[in-house]
Amino acid sequence: MSCATRRSVLKMAGMSAAVLSGAAEFLPAAQLPGQSRPETAGPEEKTGANVMAIAAHAGDAFFAMGAPVAVAAHSGGKGSLLSLTLGERGSPTIAPEQYGAMQRKAAQDAAALMGAEALFLQYPDGELPANDEIKLAVCDMIRQYRPLTVVTHWKGSWHKDHRACYDIVQDAIFYAGLSGIVRERPAHEVRTLYFADNWEDASGFVADTYLDITPVFERWMKACSLFPMWRGETGFRYDDYYGSRAVACGCLSHCSKAVCFMSPPDQRVRDMKSV
Ligand SMILES: [Zn+2]
Numbered sequence: 001m002s003c004a005t006r007r008s009v010l011k012m013a014g015m016s017a018a019v020l021s022g023a024a025e026f027l028p029a030a031q032l033p034g035q036s037r038p039e040t041a042g043p044e045e046k047t048g049a050n051v052m053a054i055a056a057h058a059g060d061a062f063f064a065m066g067a068p069v070a071v072a073a074h075s076g077g078k079g080s081l082l083s084l085t086l087g088e089r090g091s092p093t094i095a096p097e098q099y100g101a102m103q104r105k106a107a108q109d110a111a112a113l114m115g116a117e118a119l120f121l122q123y124p125d126g127e128l129p130a131n132d133e134i135k136l137a138v139c140d141m142i143r144q145y146r147p148l149t150v151v152t153h154w155k156g157s158w159h160k161d162h163r164a165c166y167d168i169v170q171d172a173i174f175y176a177g178l179s180g181i182v183r184e185r186p187a188h189e190v191r192t193l194y195f196a197d198n199w200e201d202a203s204g205f206v207a208d209t210y211l212d213i214t215p216v217f218e219r220w221m222k223a224c225s226l227f228p229m230w231r232g233e234t235g236f237r238y239d240d241y242y243g244s245r246a247v248a249c250g251c252l253s254h255c256s257k258a259v260c261f262m263s264p265p266d267q268r269v270r271d272m273k274s275v
Contacts, residue, residue: 083119153201212258225239
Protein backbone atom coordinates (compact mmCIF):
# COMPACT_ATOMS: atom_id res chain seq x y z
CA MET A 1 0.00 0.00 0.00
CA SER A 2 1.40 3.40 -0.90
CA CYS A 3 1.96 6.05 1.76
CA ALA A 4 -0.76 8.20 0.20
CA THR A 5 -3.18 5.31 0.27
CA ARG A 6 -2.26 4.42 3.83
CA ARG A 7 -2.75 8.00 4.95
CA SER A 8 -6.13 7.94 3.27
CA VAL A 9 -7.05 4.80 5.20
CA LEU A 10 -5.97 6.37 8.48
CA LYS A 11 -7.86 9.53 7.64
CA MET A 12 -10.94 7.52 6.79
CA ALA A 13 -10.59 5.72 10.12
CA GLY A 14 -10.51 9.07 11.90
CA MET A 15 -6.90 8.56 12.99
CA SER A 16 -4.10 11.06 13.05
CA ALA A 17 -1.06 8.93 13.59
CA ALA A 18 2.66 9.47 13.50
CA VAL A 19 4.72 6.47 12.51
CA LEU A 20 8.22 5.85 13.82
CA SER A 21 9.79 3.19 11.66
CA GLY A 22 12.02 1.31 14.06
CA ALA A 23 15.72 1.14 14.70
CA ALA A 24 16.92 2.68 11.46
CA GLU A 25 14.96 5.87 11.99
CA PHE A 26 14.62 5.69 15.76
CA LEU A 27 17.89 7.44 16.38
CA PRO A 28 18.67 10.00 13.67
CA ALA A 29 15.59 12.22 13.59
CA ALA A 30 15.95 15.01 16.11
CA GLN A 31 12.67 14.71 17.94
CA LEU A 32 11.94 10.99 17.79
CA PRO A 33 11.74 9.09 21.08
CA GLY A 34 14.90 9.23 23.11
CA GLN A 35 16.86 11.34 20.68
CA SER A 36 18.55 14.43 21.94
CA ARG A 37 18.46 17.77 20.19
CA PRO A 38 22.06 18.37 19.12
CA GLU A 39 22.24 21.95 20.34
CA THR A 40 21.38 21.08 23.92
CA ALA A 41 22.62 17.52 24.36
CA GLY A 42 25.32 16.66 26.87
CA PRO A 43 28.15 14.40 25.70
CA GLU A 44 26.57 11.23 27.08
CA GLU A 45 23.34 12.04 25.25
CA LYS A 46 24.86 12.22 21.78
CA THR A 47 25.49 8.49 21.52
CA GLY A 48 21.89 7.38 21.03
CA ALA A 49 18.44 6.98 22.42
CA ASN A 50 17.85 6.69 26.13
CA VAL A 51 14.44 5.33 27.00
CA MET A 52 13.09 4.58 30.49
CA ALA A 53 9.91 2.63 31.17
CA ILE A 54 8.31 3.47 34.51
CA ALA A 55 5.58 1.05 35.57
CA ALA A 56 3.50 0.20 38.60
CA HIS A 57 4.39 -3.49 38.32
CA ALA A 58 7.31 -5.37 36.81
CA GLY A 59 5.07 -7.13 34.29
CA ASP A 60 3.73 -3.83 32.94
CA ALA A 61 7.24 -2.49 32.47
CA PHE A 62 8.20 -5.37 30.19
CA PHE A 63 4.92 -6.38 28.52
CA ALA A 64 3.40 -2.96 27.80
CA MET A 65 6.53 -0.75 27.79
CA GLY A 66 9.46 -3.07 27.07
CA ALA A 67 9.48 -2.91 23.28
CA PRO A 68 10.62 0.74 22.93
CA VAL A 69 13.29 0.07 25.56
CA ALA A 70 14.46 -2.92 23.50
CA VAL A 71 14.54 -0.75 20.37
CA ALA A 72 16.71 1.83 22.13
CA ALA A 73 19.16 -0.83 23.33
CA HIS A 74 19.19 -2.52 19.90
CA SER A 75 19.97 0.83 18.27
CA GLY A 76 23.04 1.42 20.41
CA GLY A 77 21.35 3.55 23.02
CA LYS A 78 20.36 2.90 26.61
CA GLY A 79 17.24 1.39 28.08
CA SER A 80 16.00 0.96 31.63
CA LEU A 81 12.82 -0.42 33.16
CA LEU A 82 11.80 0.94 36.55
CA SER A 83 9.21 -1.06 38.51
CA LEU A 84 7.66 0.84 41.41
CA THR A 85 6.41 -2.45 42.90
CA LEU A 86 7.41 -6.01 42.11
CA GLY A 87 3.80 -7.04 41.51
CA GLU A 88 4.29 -9.55 44.31
CA ARG A 89 0.57 -9.95 45.01
CA GLY A 90 -0.23 -10.94 41.45
CA SER A 91 -0.40 -14.71 41.93
CA PRO A 92 -3.47 -16.45 43.34
CA THR A 93 -1.40 -19.44 44.44
CA ILE A 94 2.14 -18.27 45.30
CA ALA A 95 2.87 -16.30 48.48
CA PRO A 96 3.82 -12.63 47.88
CA GLU A 97 7.34 -12.94 49.28
CA GLN A 98 8.17 -15.87 47.02
CA TYR A 99 6.34 -14.41 44.02
CA GLY A 100 8.08 -11.06 44.45
CA ALA A 101 11.47 -12.79 44.33
CA MET A 102 10.39 -14.59 41.16
CA GLN A 103 9.26 -11.29 39.62
CA ARG A 104 12.55 -9.59 40.50
CA LYS A 105 14.61 -12.44 39.02
CA ALA A 106 12.48 -12.46 35.86
CA ALA A 107 12.85 -8.69 35.46
CA GLN A 108 16.62 -8.82 35.88
CA ASP A 109 17.01 -11.70 33.41
CA ALA A 110 14.59 -10.16 30.91
CA ALA A 111 16.38 -6.80 31.04
CA ALA A 112 19.74 -8.50 30.50
CA LEU A 113 18.33 -10.30 27.46
CA MET A 114 17.20 -6.97 26.03
CA GLY A 115 20.50 -5.22 26.80
CA ALA A 116 18.73 -2.99 29.30
CA GLU A 117 18.72 -2.46 33.05
CA ALA A 118 16.01 -3.47 35.54
CA LEU A 119 15.43 -0.95 38.35
CA PHE A 120 13.18 -1.26 41.40
CA LEU A 121 11.73 0.92 44.12
CA GLN A 122 9.79 -1.92 45.76
CA TYR A 123 6.72 -0.19 47.17
CA PRO A 124 3.95 -2.62 48.23
CA ASP A 125 1.88 -4.03 45.37
CA GLY A 126 -1.68 -2.69 45.50
CA GLU A 127 -0.70 0.11 47.89
CA LEU A 128 1.39 2.34 45.65
CA PRO A 129 1.26 5.82 47.18
CA ALA A 130 1.21 8.96 45.03
CA ASN A 131 3.02 11.20 47.50
CA ASP A 132 6.09 13.43 47.27
CA GLU A 133 8.36 10.78 48.77
CA ILE A 134 7.92 8.45 45.82
CA LYS A 135 7.74 11.30 43.29
CA LEU A 136 11.15 12.50 44.48
CA ALA A 137 12.49 8.94 44.48
CA VAL A 138 11.45 8.61 40.81
CA CYS A 139 12.87 12.10 40.17
CA ASP A 140 16.21 10.84 41.53
CA MET A 141 16.08 7.80 39.22
CA ILE A 142 15.41 10.08 36.24
CA ARG A 143 18.30 12.34 37.21
CA GLN A 144 20.58 9.32 37.61
CA TYR A 145 19.70 7.49 34.36
CA ARG A 146 18.92 10.61 32.30
CA PRO A 147 16.31 9.23 29.88
CA LEU A 148 15.28 11.51 27.04
CA THR A 149 12.07 9.56 26.60
CA VAL A 150 9.87 8.10 29.35
CA VAL A 151 7.10 5.59 28.72
CA THR A 152 4.51 5.04 31.46
CA HIS A 153 0.89 4.23 32.23
CA TRP A 154 -2.08 6.10 30.81
CA LYS A 155 -4.43 7.26 33.59
CA GLY A 156 -7.52 5.57 32.14
CA SER A 157 -6.99 2.41 34.16
CA TRP A 158 -9.14 0.28 36.44
CA HIS A 159 -6.01 -0.45 38.51
CA LYS A 160 -5.30 2.04 41.30
CA ASP A 161 -1.54 1.43 41.16
CA HIS A 162 -1.51 2.29 37.46
CA ARG A 163 -3.39 5.54 38.07
CA ALA A 164 -0.99 6.36 40.91
CA CYS A 165 1.99 5.67 38.62
CA TYR A 166 0.59 8.10 36.03
CA ASP A 167 0.46 10.84 38.68
CA ILE A 168 3.86 9.97 40.11
CA VAL A 169 5.60 10.12 36.74
CA GLN A 170 4.03 13.45 35.73
CA ASP A 171 5.37 15.13 38.86
CA ALA A 172 8.67 13.22 38.92
CA ILE A 173 9.48 14.48 35.42
CA PHE A 174 8.58 18.00 36.53
CA TYR A 175 10.77 17.76 39.63
CA ALA A 176 13.65 16.17 37.69
CA GLY A 177 13.81 19.06 35.25
CA LEU A 178 13.57 21.82 37.83
CA SER A 179 17.02 22.99 38.90
CA GLY A 180 15.45 24.66 41.93
CA ILE A 181 14.65 21.19 43.30
CA VAL A 182 18.03 20.44 44.87
CA ARG A 183 18.84 16.73 45.07
CA GLU A 184 22.04 14.70 44.97
CA ARG A 185 22.22 14.92 41.16
CA PRO A 186 21.65 17.90 38.84
CA ALA A 187 18.42 18.57 36.99
CA HIS A 188 17.62 16.56 33.87
CA GLU A 189 14.95 17.33 31.29
CA VAL A 190 12.89 14.47 29.86
CA ARG A 191 12.08 15.54 26.31
CA THR A 192 9.29 13.14 25.42
CA LEU A 193 6.64 11.29 27.40
CA TYR A 194 4.50 8.51 25.96
CA PHE A 195 1.65 6.52 27.47
CA ALA A 196 1.80 2.82 26.76
CA ASP A 197 -0.83 0.61 25.15
CA ASN A 198 -1.85 -1.58 28.11
CA TRP A 199 -4.93 -3.82 28.25
CA GLU A 200 -5.60 -2.59 31.79
CA ASP A 201 -5.33 1.12 30.89
CA ALA A 202 -7.66 1.18 27.88
CA SER A 203 -10.26 3.75 29.00
CA GLY A 204 -9.80 6.83 26.81
CA PHE A 205 -6.55 5.56 25.29
CA VAL A 206 -6.21 6.80 21.70
CA ALA A 207 -3.03 5.84 19.87
CA ASP A 208 -1.32 8.65 17.96
CA THR A 209 2.20 7.29 17.49
CA TYR A 210 3.44 3.94 16.19
CA LEU A 211 6.94 2.48 16.58
CA ASP A 212 8.25 -0.27 14.31
CA ILE A 213 9.62 -2.98 16.63
CA THR A 214 10.23 -5.66 14.00
CA PRO A 215 14.00 -5.97 14.65
CA VAL A 216 13.50 -6.59 18.39
CA PHE A 217 10.15 -8.40 18.41
CA GLU A 218 11.45 -11.93 18.99
CA ARG A 219 13.93 -10.84 21.66
CA TRP A 220 11.29 -8.79 23.45
CA MET A 221 8.84 -11.72 23.40
CA LYS A 222 11.53 -14.06 24.74
CA ALA A 223 12.33 -11.59 27.52
CA CYS A 224 8.66 -11.35 28.49
CA SER A 225 8.37 -15.15 28.52
CA LEU A 226 10.73 -15.24 31.53
CA PHE A 227 7.91 -13.90 33.72
CA PRO A 228 5.82 -16.50 35.55
CA MET A 229 2.52 -14.94 34.38
CA TRP A 230 3.31 -14.51 30.65
CA ARG A 231 1.38 -17.47 29.27
CA GLY A 232 -1.83 -17.00 31.24
CA GLU A 233 -0.71 -18.56 34.51
CA THR A 234 -2.53 -15.88 36.52
CA GLY A 235 -5.59 -15.73 34.29
CA PHE A 236 -4.70 -13.41 31.38
CA ARG A 237 -2.91 -14.55 28.21
CA TYR A 238 -0.32 -11.75 27.96
CA ASP A 239 1.64 -13.60 25.27
CA ASP A 240 -1.31 -13.85 22.90
CA TYR A 241 -2.52 -10.32 23.66
CA TYR A 242 0.74 -8.41 23.25
CA GLY A 243 1.95 -10.62 20.40
CA SER A 244 -1.23 -10.08 18.40
CA ARG A 245 -1.35 -6.36 19.30
CA ALA A 246 2.12 -6.02 17.76
CA VAL A 247 0.83 -7.61 14.56
CA ALA A 248 -2.26 -5.37 14.51
CA CYS A 249 -0.18 -2.22 15.12
CA GLY A 250 2.19 -3.37 12.38
CA CYS A 251 -0.76 -3.56 9.98
CA LEU A 252 -1.75 0.01 10.86
CA SER A 253 1.78 1.40 10.54
CA HIS A 254 2.90 -0.45 7.41
CA CYS A 255 5.50 -2.74 8.98
CA SER A 256 5.59 -6.27 10.35
CA LYS A 257 5.40 -5.60 14.11
CA ALA A 258 4.81 -2.34 15.98
CA VAL A 259 3.63 -0.87 19.26
CA CYS A 260 1.55 2.26 19.69
CA PHE A 261 1.61 5.11 22.17
CA MET A 262 -0.57 8.01 23.20
CA SER A 263 1.02 11.45 23.60
CA PRO A 264 0.22 14.05 26.26
CA PRO A 265 -1.86 16.91 24.81
CA ASP A 266 1.05 19.41 24.74
CA GLN A 267 3.15 17.04 22.61
CA ARG A 268 0.45 16.92 19.97
CA VAL A 269 0.78 20.64 19.21
CA ARG A 270 2.50 21.32 15.90
CA ASP A 271 3.67 24.58 14.36
CA MET A 272 2.96 25.12 10.67
CA LYS A 273 4.95 27.74 8.78
CA SER A 274 3.45 29.81 5.99
CA VAL A 275 5.44 30.09 2.74
ZN1 LIG B 1 -0.04 -3.65 36.61
